[in-house]
Amino acid sequence: MENSRLVRLIFFVYTITLSIGSINCRNNTNLITNQAALFVFGDSLFDAGNNNYIDTISSFRSNIWPYGQTTFKFPTGRVSNGRLIPDFIAEYAWLPLIPPNLQPNNGNVQFTYGVNFASAGAGALVGTLPGMAINLGTQLNNFKDVEKKLRSELGDAETKRVFSRAVYLFHIGGNDYFYPFSANSSTFQSNSKEKFVDFVIGNTTSVIEEVYKMGGRKFGFLNVGAYDCAPNSLIRDRTKIGSCFKPAAELIDMHNKKFPNVLKRLQHELSGFRYALHDYHTSLSERINNPSKYGFKEGKKACCGSGPLRGINTCGNRLGPSQGYELCENVTDYLFFDSSHLTEKAHQQIAELFWSGPPNVTGPYNLKTLFELGLTN
């Protein structure tokens, strides 16, 4: 009697183990086929650590304390005290954190839910900060390498299906519009401002179209933020500390006026192309100008850095130990963590607007509706 119950129990446990085993082993990349994945392109706003693995200078890396002091409790390479906008988006979409493409030992398992290609300092133009960051075109090539791996594992049709259900996030252009004012850019000097902006948008559009050709259908864009009023910009002119950096603002404004029209055109031309555009420029300037309305005490002074408004990029002694830096006591009071990058609290607010903002803030879709489309298609 006791024996037969034991046998039945063992059999029961064995059966459960077998079926769990078969779920796990049947298909390594099974989950990616059931959930919309997230692919991330762009600059420091989205870089989850790719720059830790490239040959660049220390001011382009954030793998030093106090970066990462909140949430992660160690410096991951994210240019903030904590999580970034794509980290929150992944959470809202019930995905785990999306790993940086260059993170070593990146087996197939890590690609299951998507990949982050973004790189701090990246521009849409190859001539922006050359050799310091992974520009947008190279990010696309890295995505094509991931495509090859997935094709060999899932087959062509399934890979295309995964890509068509996935969501692709972009924030790019800010570095292109600042670079010409700190270095000689022949592209900037030999073209009109309008033409220069067209190049940035044109190069971005080419990448979007390539991702579409690979099967991408659902895109999320932030327009270019008001970085002309970031702490670093506010101290550019030491005789007028606190005034925004107008030459960059002019280009950013041109970009943000033109870019929505390009997206409308793509929606007409590319069948099935759907997108969420969040007016990040407005969200950021509102917070810079009315910090208390959004729960911040400081909208213009950075938490970490040195000099006026802590606007010098020395956070974590990234320019060497000789300069020193200050770190604020309570980071939740601050909009900016360092001289030109936001705090986790700010990222969370923007991510919420990007995810579920009403149409006057994020449109024509928001990210929530784009992810839901994946479940019914």
Ligand SMILES: *[C@@H]1O[C@H](CO)[C@@H](O)[C@H](O)[C@H]1NC(C)=O
């Ligand atoms: C994984 O699952 C997909 C879809 O169910 C299938 O097409 C593919 O062949 C499977 N791959 C492996 C390695 O079993």
Ligand SMILES: *[C@@H]1O[C@H](CO)[C@@H](O)[C@H](O)[C@H]1NC(C)=O
């Ligand atoms: C740009 O080039 C000019 C002339 O070659 C040089 O004098 C100037 O210092 C350069 N500016 C920067 C920011 O590199």
Ligand SMILES: *[C@@H]1O[C@H](CO)[C@@H](O)[C@H](O)[C@H]1NC(C)=O
């Ligand atoms: C991309 O930018 C380069 C300048 O770096 C420009 O010559 C080219 O025309 C741009 N491409 C598009 C499609 O706008």
Ligand SMILES: *[C@@H]1O[C@H](CO)[C@@H](O)[C@H](O)[C@H]1NC(C)=O
């Ligand atoms: C930090 O600031 C927030 C918001 O102003 C406040 O709620 C919190 O109590 C402060 N924490 C500390 C340790 O002072």
Ligand SMILES: *[C@@H]1O[C@H](CO)[C@@H](O)[C@H](O)[C@H]1NC(C)=O
């Ligand atoms: C968007 O619309 C809501 C009302 O639906 C309004 O409260 C809010 O101020 C609007 N935001 C912007 C940026 O226009």
